[in-house]
Amino acid sequence: MFEEVVAQLNSQYSHKQTYFVTPISGEEPGTLAAVDGGAAILWSNTVQSIGVVTAGYIVYDENHRIVRHQVRSKAILLSGEDIDVFRFDYELEHLEAAASFSDCVLFDGALQDIPKTSFRKVIEALGDTTTVIGISKKTRLDTLQEGIPDTQVLDYPGTWYYRLSEKACASVKPLGDIYIARLHEGGPSFRVDVKGIPLFSRLAYFSRYLFCLGYPYPLTEIHRATTLRDKKEYYQSVLQNAMIQQGLEKEYFSGIYYLERQKEEFHHVLDGLI
Secondary structure: OOHHHHHHHHHHHHOOOOOOOEEOOOOOOOOEEEEEEEEEEEEEOOOOEEEEEEEEEEEEOOOOOEEEEEEEEEEEEEOOOOHHHHHHHHHHHHHHHHOOOOOEEEEEOOOEOOOOOOHHHHHHHOOOOOEEEEEEOOOOOOOOOOOOOHHHHOOOOOOEEEEOOHHHHHHHOEOOEEEEEEOOOOOOEEEEEEEOOOOHHHHHHOOOOHHHOOOOHHHHHHHHHHOOOOOHHHHHHHHHHHHHHOOOHHHHHHHHHHHHHHHHHHHHHHHHHO
């Protein structure tokens, strides 16, 4: 049944081409900041929704010690807007703050011009004094070999980086140069977007943590601090108390039930057909 499509895939993977990657020479101590955030919808009446966004930064010195950190949250009333737009802009506020404490700031994800956000404006306003680096664990870029992610095409031992051509990346509208890089010899390769100086030796210096080998651990730490996966129930409880205190108990539970129905209703329908 799958022989034909697997054969097509096999023909793509069987084609090999050698690329000349640049070795990362040594490890360079220095400061490094990282920024991340999270977002969740807590309540909805189908027209309006209440959500929460978090964002923060963490700054390490050259001895791997945390010297600055900040995490904040705020409630958002939405009327059809995408909550992730608010999350991005909240993260960008913290990116600007982190840039005052380090000449290199890491961002979770690609550096691309995202509509309805101030991403381009903030990145460009930092000028040449701050390098901003976006780390993507996965990428859909297949500029080197059609149908295969660039991170899989470039699979070399050691630590290295490879800059993708501007022409090949023009369609994704990057806010900097795009590289594929392996930051630890035992880790995977990542897409790395760089606005400023490509400080790969410093990235390698902060990518030796055993539990996330090859991934800059300041990003891991700020992700753990800002994710809402383990905090959503807390914010749900705070919102519930606020709505009950203002006489909206019925409306609160109606909105919660709506979100649950929206998430589960279709699956229940399908289950009933079996």
